Amino acid sequence: MLISLTVGKVDAGVAVLLTSDKRLIEFPSILLPPTISSGSIVDITVRRNHASEAASESAFSSLQQEILSGFGTQTPQAPVLKCRNVTQTSVVLEWEGLELGSSELRGLSLWRNGAKAGNIPNPTETRATKISGLAVATEYTFHLVLKTSAGTYTSQKLLVKTHKMTDLSGISVTPGLMPSATKEKLKETIDRIGARWVPETRIDTTHFVCVEGRGREWERAVEMNVPVVVPEWVEGCEREGRLVGVRGFYLGAERPRSSVPPEVQRNPERTVPQPQQAPVSASQQNVNGQLPPQEDDVPPPPPPKGDDAPEPVLPEYQASVEPAAPVTLEPLVAEKDTDSDDDEDEEETAEASVNASASKPPVPQVESEDDDEDDEDEEPEAKRPAAHKQDSSAGFDDVQL
Secondary structure, three states: OEEEEEEEEEOOOEEEEEOOOOOEEEEEHHHOOOOOOOOOEEEEEOOOOHHHHHHHHHHHHHHHHHHHHHHHOOOOOOOOEEEEEEOOOOEEEEEOOOOOOOOOEEEEEEEEOOEEEEEOOOOOOOOEEEEOOOOOOOEEEEEEEEEEOOEEEEOOOEEEEOOOOOOOOOOEEEEOEOOHHHHHHHHHHHHHHOOEEOOOOOOOOOEEEOOEOOOHHHHHHHHOOOOEEOOHHHHHHHHHOOOOOOHHHEOOOOOOOOOOOHHHHHOOOOOOOOOOOOOOOHHHOOOOOOOOOOOOOOOOOOOOOHHHOOOOOOOHHHHOOOOOOOOOOOOOOOOOOOOHHHHHHHHHHHHHHHHHHHHOOOOOOOOOHHHHHHHHHHHHHHOOOHHHOOOOOOOHHHOOO
8 A cells, every 4th residue: 555645844853744634643753765855755565464473473472371381370379388396385386389371479477366476587588487475284276377479378277175284295305425325215215104205396396405514505505595405303203203493403503412312212112221229139139128229219427416517507587586594594593481470470471561551642743754764773683483483481381383
């Protein structure tokens, strides 16, 4: 098809062409002859290239099929959550590699009891996680949530129950540097309590047991915050029949030594053997057929008497008190008076004086300090027993001792 066009204006890159009906067409000036100018008439032939069109359509169809087969048929898959290990206060969960298909990963999170517990770091490489700080003998529900560019996918809900303190099946022990005999004894103890023997330090290792802190596995245990304890901790769990604390069993920590032998600690019914005494022959027995007294049965020697006796030690409140002098009563012997008439006269005179004094009114007396002192001096004499006073007028028969 031939078309005649008039050049209206030529610029550096575009030329303006006019049709016969006065329509404007912008045309690349590089496709026009270099000698044209405004007012020139050019003939342009236009035809369809079917071969090139078919080739281009075929290439585009192949590209679409490749994209569909590579991305359109593979969809993301929901993760499958599993439980690797359970203890009294922790749970170790694991899952297989994520299948994202043709989508892009947006994030992976862990949920506990219907609430978000946290995001999984580096989800394309991480295959397990450990949740600590759980309650003893308590049920928990866990599930994963995978977010991709193609949508959100949720794993199945996993029900886990933490162990009781007497259940030691969740203990996973990794051995470190120790003598061969100690390691064999440790392995036998672990088998008896139902725990697991883990050759290398992993995420589910609960305790690292050794007697010397060095080595590659010890370094990994320290990096992963795994408790490093001594073999006596495993023996303590077996002896108590439950999970015991690790505070006193850390490597390098001072532990109190028990005076009771381990055999007695395992079997409380057994008693500590007492030292046996030498047998006593028949010649050493006494006449009554009894054994002579032992050292513990011999009574202490009697205290010394006389001048050799030590002075008694009194307490502080008795040391300052001086004992009172004992009062001795001496019998009084009265002499026999043969003159009885004189005695009767003296008695009548005494009675008459008493009656005369009773009929007179009492005379008040003024006491002074000197009188008080005299009374105090005379008071002991008044308090003396009547038995100490001699009555010269009494006869021998009237004296009482």
